[in-house]
Amino acid sequence: MPIGTVGLVRGMSGTGLAVLAVALVLTAAASWWLRTRDGRLRTAQEEEGVGGPTAVLEGLGVRPADADLTVVQFSTAFCGPCRTTRARLQHLQATRPGLAYVHVDAESHLEAVRELDVRRTPTLFYLDREGRLLGRSSGAPRPEELTAVVDAHTGARS
Template sequence: MSTIELTGDNFEQTVLDSEIVLVDFWASWCGPCRQFAPTFEAAAEKHDGIVFGKVDTEAEQQLAQAASIRSIPTLMVFKKGHLVFNEAGALPPQALDSLLEQVKALDVDKAIAEAQAQAPDAQA
């Protein structure tokens, strides 16, 4: 699967309509972003069933601001519409593959239920 360009117009719908979405926030002037791009593209070809989206932070400044992007590249992973990973920095191929396998195995509904049960106001 190839990567798709995410914009303010399609970001939310893509995240909500897809089981797993990996988002790369990048800019053309960013050296680490350019170095990470081939790793991201290779992972997109390798991992069927995951949407790989790229957000150009220069073209989509409002979206980058809404996502609280402070440095690039930043990777975010959404599962069933929920943010499950958010970290600045490029990952090496093995670490990216490992992350994606962990996200695939994650029972996000169970994780949310456990987090809600542990919330301070849930015990009142």
């Protein structure tokens, strides 16, 4: 006997319906929370778990003293948002002389990925001229936020 949606709900107990409702609410809340964090720049003060990534990044060839703002992107070959973020950063680098962009293949630098607690790609680190961590973002940053961060630290205005 085929069970439709109405038959499924009619055959459920009150406890089953309550569990289903709670699961749906929790899923919606978790989805909303993850979406609000995706690509958001977290300042160095918010990044208590990452202490002093400068030595690890310099070991990868990053030289923050060469620019007002250095953006280091960890990505993987098959990451679609990584390609979009890379293109955006390369465009910003071409139009803002105070910006340096460094691309790091996460799969080729697993030790650095572990030390810096990179859990997803793209992950971006923002460093000032002195090599201090200004912040980081995980996931593709929103274009307007990325441009605003770059402009704020390079002195450029679009």
